[in-house]
Amino acid sequence: MSSSKGDVASKTPLRLGVAGLGTVGAGLAILLRDNADIITKRAGRPIEITAVAARDKTRDRGIDLSALTWHSNAVDLASDPNVDVVVELIGGSEGTARSLVEAALKAGKAVVTANKALLAVHGDSLARLSAANNAPLLFEAAVAGGIPAIKTVREGLAADRLLSIGGILNGTCNYILTAMRETGRDFSDVLAEAQELGYAEADPSTDVDGIDAAHKLTILASLAFGQPVEFDSVHVEGIRCIGALDLTFARTLGYRIKLLGLARQSERGVEARVAPCLVPEATPIAQVDGVFNAVIAEGTFVGRLMVEGRGAGAGPTASAVAADIIDIARGNTVPVWGTDVTTLKATQSRPASEWHGAFYLRLSVADRAGVIADITAILRDCGVSLSSMIQHPSAKQEQNVPLVLVTHPTDESAMQAARQRIAALDVVSAEPVLIRIENF
Template identity: 65%
Template sequence: MSKPLSIAVAGLGTVGGGLLKLLSDNAEVVAARAGRPITVGAVSARDRNRDRGLPLSSLRWYDDPVALAADPGTDVVVEAIGGSEGPARALVEAALRAGKPVVTANKALLAVHGAQIAELAEARGVPLAFEAAVAGGIPAIKALREGLAANRISRVAGILNGTCNYILTVMREEKREFAEVLAAAQALGYAEADPAFDIDGVDAAHKLAILAALAFGRPVDFSAVHVEGIREVSALDIALAGELGYRIKLLGLAARTPSGISARVHPCMVPVGAPIARVDGVYNAVVAEGDQCGRIMLEGRGAGAGPTASAVAADLIDLARGRVTPVWGAAAGALDAAPAVPMERHVGAYYLRLMVLDRPGVIADVTGILRDHAISMEAMLQRGRAPGEVVPVVLTTHDCEEASMRAALARISALDSVLERPALIRIEPL
């Protein structure tokens, strides 16, 4: 075998610690597939004295992670710190400037600064690999950038956050409300103490921005992603979705349209018969549609030490073998400049739940507003009568433009018979 590939790992939390364990446990398998051993020579983390279950005394320790970029015995730098700014960004940029390949699991960094970092990597002629940044152990990056390289991709979508998928699954199966299930998920370690990035859709949007860049061969553009989370999804909406033949999932969806590229993250109603509707718990799924391959779906664990370390190690094996691909699948000069399509121009079907006073004329008022905005109603669901009481009324629509629906919703919300803010969920026929 050739000379070992010596790596430096910054960050020894879930990802970095998982990688050290994988490279120790599966050393023979990794060496056989890489054509040479992959060894850890240097590390950096915040707490030098913490017991991580692995011997670190023989490794070169750096208190400053950015200093790993200048470590003379390091061939590849692995960034597992996380975050779009601070030492993670500084380390990646310093390593690339020093001519050292970088492997990162940092979706926030790539989503926010990926265009500039990719330009730096290309200018220096240095590989930047990031399989672990999206969907954990699912090889979504390789599938889009390499496996489907000969296809024109029309759409990429997926369940990209296991925390949200777990919460929505438990809400459906146990008929419990969001806040209660979130608290339980935090107690089990499935949700962070501050879960905002997950439940507000930001984590999924970071990943979607990366997938969209790869799918459509364009620079990453996180600012163009429309983002909504799951805080407003209620147990009632989940139950009503079931009656209508749907399940509610937080999806990331990006598509090439005649006007440009649309990218959005929000709760969706998907038909119960759709394969993605059956992806439950902490699992992730990625769907891609190509002109030659048709539709494919990948499913698996989207987070955790083992799956994420597996993805990092796959990148290291590629580097050990000399397999290098441009960051976004093509050189900067060949990337597409298609514009972003604003959310207001989205066209699709909608679920609308209203809490209204049960009195004559309410439905006529609502349907009149929908008619004024050229929105065609597909179905209506109302359970029983309770004159003078508050009752839920559910409407589903045929395809219409988002701007029209938003304008109609503003007028409906102002009706004195509508007592709560209407719930709006988009219907996606995946």
Template identity: 55%
Template sequence: MTNDLRIAVAGVGTVGSGLIRLLEENADVIEGRAGRPLVVRAVSARNRGRDRGVDIDRFDWEDNPAALARRDDIDVVVELMGGSDGPARHLVETALQNGKPVVTANKALIAEHGAALARLADEKGLPFAYEAAVAGGIPIIKAVREGLSANRISRVYGILNGTCNYILTEMRNSGRDFDDVLKDAQELGYAEADPSFDVGGVDAAHKLAILASVCFGSEIDFAAVGIEGIQRISSVDIAYADEFGYRIKLLGVAEWIDGQVAQRVQPCLVRADTPIAKVEGVDNAIVTEANHVGRTMFEGPGAGAGPTASAVAADLVDIARRRNTPMFGLPSRRLTAASAYPPEKRRGHYYIRLNVLDRPGVIADVSAVLRDTEISIEQMLQRADHDDGGTAPVVVITHETTEARIMAALQRIEALDSIVETPHLLRIENF
């Protein structure tokens, strides 16, 4: 009887091909750490004949991915197809129902169906591992679920999408606008042909919902994540932020507040001298704040064949060693059904950029609205860049206030006849 861990891989694209290469190149190291060989036996993908840079003809082929889960000669199924439903979900459910552990890099599947999958895995007594679904090669799930298991975590935040971080970094370094840098990112392979999931914040929101559940022991609640992308960020905003001593980053932030969970993905201003502000390019970073260990930070590559395959292989090593940690750190029956913290109650500082008619009395009108909504001004910058009668930018940094007051103030400011375009709002996160 073989002692091999016999693996089926569904999805042999960038990550799947990278996993096959990794398992072969590091076979001796992996066998030593796993206690037995890890061997790919069967694969499935959309296009059998595609050149992947690895030879898949030596593996058994299944046209239907779910057939992998029914094979008697397979011990574990690796799902790398992507998508929250359809073939990926069917494969994963079939594998668990047939008594096979699952490893996946599919953050959408976990974020949207994690609760049901956790219950099924618990019922079957099977591992369901997904380290690669959050922050690529950064071992954040294991770090939180195991390394920080003795702590109460109050907040987790970070840069969870390398595409957005690359775009914002290049906009700041080059002074170019979003659309121009996005084209570069697509040409370099950092952004998809349809980049909406990345730049719209959905990809980061999937990862944040997973992190929040693992950190807080709460049921996963992707629908409660407030999502805002980076499409409206301009080079003007980045320049003003720099002038005030900030950097703009797309952040996912989750907090445990009085038994409720606050979750938001938004472009934010962060102090330029903080560690999170210095994470550049396509890298990811996650920070946790816990009651005994304090603040910890994890940084590294958040995507790519090698880093993501590394995380998948680490999960396979755990399964080879017969380790079985609950998906979200607790048995599914013990996860808290925490309600969503009302976003209007968020407290913080805010950046407001206005484009106003360049005429007397405009600043007084804006200040009056802020006064009447009980918002005080920390800093204000006005530049008359045009001739009299033209328009001019006004930037306001507020003192701490609530989201509800800011939204009420913006509604009244936008109604002023001196405001020539929709006010632009960014949150400031003082970590």
């Protein structure tokens, strides 16, 4: 017999202690208030915030929280008897966030977090704490905001053997690259605009240097392959080296440039990297623009699938946090990495020198005879086969001209060796720009 709406509402509420009342924390509070009726029905019981921890009690967050218990020390939420679930929205891999999550799990309390850095760096130890204390740890909001990426990989694809995982995992970088392509402006100019619009932080290094995407890729790869992937094993490159000229050349070649996080599993171990890539402009991933994210998974049975949506922001992230809370209310929880901790073991990383693929190489070279012959000789000696070449004709006042080379698939080690030798030529006037090509 199904329960009536009144019966559900009369059940004991699930009590939340929320640490961090920034845009996501405040957004969660507003979401739980505005959608209380539908959340109660879907959770099978009411969900309410009973305690919070935040620095400024007087700040206007768009909702009245004055009746709640306030803790000056967020770690105290773990021992608050009126808190059933701790929601950690502080951020960072160390400090208060880590101490709170560890304390809550040791106390046997369920934890919901949006903290990708914490999961990427300490996911293995937290998984073991979760299992030892029968305390669920859920983190849907840690990857790709409102996109159900975690549930898709850990639950929807639980029966399949995944071969690869990744995608566009940072909206700031995707916005910058999109604006550069559409306007012809350079990186620094578009970055300043992104900061003005609130898409990039005052210190944008975590985003534009690929660290944020690497945190998310570490989590996705750990879920996809059922083993914790070491964050330090992920090869990380950002987008500072990409110029407007590269976006123009990419269009000429039929590609777009995206910052991709990609992880693949092979007999030699896991290959995981974050780096700018050229992708064919006709593919779905190339059409994901602006602040949107996309996650691509490929399995032996399901084939390739992609989910797309807003990867950040108060609304999407708060929605993902609330979805985890509803799962806890219903008792729908799974092991942190989708498998029992007794089966977990360190994942072997495949050396970057063994990676294989095609490359785009942009050079600034002296406009004189014999230059191309010198460069192609180096490629030949390193075992790199050339697929195509583009050279812009020079104006009379230009001493150096851009030259773009596209290779056939080759070993990473061979391409890097060729790059170093080419960079050392006296006819090359700037650091070569090397971008991998991913033909999805």
